[in-house]
Amino acid sequence: MTIITFQSVFNICFTKEMTIQTFAIEYDALNDRNTFSNGDTLTGRVIVEITKETKIKDVTVKAKGKADVSWTVSQGEENVTYWDNEKYFSQTQSVLPEDKAPGSVSLVAGRHALPFAFQLPYQGLPSSFKGAYGKIDYRLSANLSRPMRSASKAKVHFTYVSKSDYDQPTLTAPQHGSKDKNVVFFASGNISMEIFLPKSGYQQGEVLVVNGEIVNSSTRKIVPKYIIYQKQSFFAGSSRNVHTTEILKEKGEQLVSSTRQKLSKVLPVPLGITPTIQNCRILKVEYRLKIILDVSFTKNPVIKLPLIILPIDGPAVKAQEAGLFPDLDKLNL
Incomplete structure (x- = not known):
């Protein structure tokens, strides 16, 4: 079966010396609708492109899902905001090679693809949704930290579709x-x-x-x-x-x-x-x-x-x- 790859690049990071040219997340689609469901394994890679050898403290990637609602109504002369949120899961992993301890990695100049894999929960989570006053959101976020430098960050959303649990x-x-x-x-x-x-x-x-x-x-x-x-x-x-x-x-x-x-x-x-x-x-x-x-x-x-x-x-x-x-x-x- 052909794997369809979806790529989205966020937060291209430029330091003063232009060391990091690209910091991004790619993930592999499982179907032609580019959706994931209960228990699926989400695989991909963190892409790092650098112009010269660079010491890295750590590179982590997180998969998470949550819901948020918020709206504001006028009550007399005041505005009152109603809000709530619900968290479903959060998984974080380091994508550095297993034989490398955080803080001991140096990447040579060029393009690096650091693989990751997450198994999504089996329990019935709600499907992705964006509405008038709230949303259900699933995303991957990556963080690259270096000594004496601000962190580089990237994120990408993915679509989760819950399997029907109706009898x-x-x-x-x-x-x-x-x-x-x-x-x-x-x-x-x-x-x-x-x-x-x-x-x-x-x-x-x-x-x-x-x-x-x-x-x-x-x-x-x-x-x-x-x-x-x-x-x-x-x-x-x-x-x-x-x-x-x-x-x-x-x-x-x-x-x-x-x-x-x-x-x-x-x-x-x-x-x-x-x-x-x-x-x-x-x-x-x-x-x-x-x-x-x-x-x-x-x-x-x-x-x-x-x-x-x-x-x-x-x-x-x-x-x-x-x-x-x-x-x-x-x-x-």
């Missing part, structure tokens, strides 16, 4: 919702809908089939609308902040007065979105399917059904290139 009955549980409404302003009659989903769990790239029936017994025209949205919830102490983003929106066919319509609407679950996150104490990422009956001059009937979005299982498909999924770059998820 099969939860993922295959069907969803059902119904709504009934009388139309009374400048019209008369009744509008009703009944919606069914065959299951609750969907992988990114999978199609979601909405079945059901809409009955328009009113004198109004109605238009069904289908929305998949993401709900981000952030927690700090006893406070909570919620942010929602629509990730897919489609319109159905108009129903005129005295019409009954059977539904079998197909919606693509977009690629590139964060899987559902329920295993983080300070933030959650959830998804809903919302079906709206758009009716003039009255409150629209709405049904919301929960969805569990799972990570892609297997090689990434090229459905986006084929135009089957919306462009998510503009959604800033």
Whole structure:
């Protein structure tokens, strides 16, 4: 299997004598999505390029994961900031050769690649995420120390995707919702809908089939609308902040007065979105399917059904290139 290598260079360090030209971290991708998961081994190397022989005290690399949330609200004339964090793991190792003690190493001029390897924890950590008021972040950071010199530093983020820990009955549980409404302003009659989903769990790239029936017994025209949205919830102490983003929106066919319509609407679950996150104490990422009956001059009937979005299982498909999924770059998820 071909190993895809991802390289990112941070903090190119220049001292007065220009001794260290490059100090960077490279790591090796395990798949075409460049993601890591429970128990994976993350391998790579610290790159040091120097112009002349240099004495090194130590070179260390750290792998860590944590979550942070923070937001500020106005309370009268004061601003109050709510924040919290959660640490998942932190592992540090020296990348100097095993037969070299810290403080006794001299590197000759040229390029040096110092290898490292970390095994990520097996327990279910939450997936990488960046939201409106918080993030779940996984990174590698390196530190090079020299006698009588300031340390050189580098860092690079990597994407962690948690393996699903939902049981099969939860993922295959069907969803059902119904709504009934009388139309009374400048019209008369009744509008009703009944919606069914065959299951609750969907992988990114999978199609979601909405079945059901809409009955328009009113004198109004109605238009069904289908929305998949993401709900981000952030927690700090006893406070909570919620942010929602629509990730897919489609319109159905108009129903005129005295019409009954059977539904079998197909919606693509977009690629590139964060899987559902329920295993983080300070933030959650959830998804809903919302079906709206758009009716003039009255409150629209709405049904919301929960969805569990799972990570892609297997090689990434090229459905986006084929135009089957919306462009998510503009959604800033």
